[in-house]
Amino acid sequence: MYCRIIGTIVLSLIGSRSLSAEESSATLSELVERADRITVGSVGTMRRAIENHVVHTKDGQPIMGRFIFTYVDLTPSEHIVGNAVSTVTVRLLGGVHPDGTKLTTYAQAPSLSSAEQVLLFLEETPDPALTES
Secondary structure, eight states: OEEEEEEEEEEOTTSOEEEEESSTTOOHHHHHHHOSEEEEEEEEEEEEEEEEEEEEOTTOOEEEEEEEEEEEEEEEEEEEESOOOSOEEEEEEOEEOTTSSOEEOOTTOOOOOTTOEEEEEEEEEOOHHHHOO
16 A cells, blocks of 8 residues: 655654644644655665656756655554555655665655654555655
């Protein structure tokens, strides 16, 4: 199952939390309303790929090109909204390039680290391999 993050809360071992959302003005209730899946879990395997993709500027103009993506496997420990699954894969725009010398990030893009415990608000998306040429 592939998902897109619409909001994250990072749960650290000392109890501090940081909230980020795809839209900085999104409230917690808006994230809950929009989410197909709300899951608590541990960040696992992370892998990168360069793929053809279309992104849109703030004014809606499409930009077609090759972009770096990071695929993150999450092992859920709790399912708050949505059916229980053993793994959720999140596709993030941005990441470390294959040669290891560049990092591409985007404004308001979520950031996840290995072994991090997170609460994710997710929208389910189709498998990119089945939808992109």
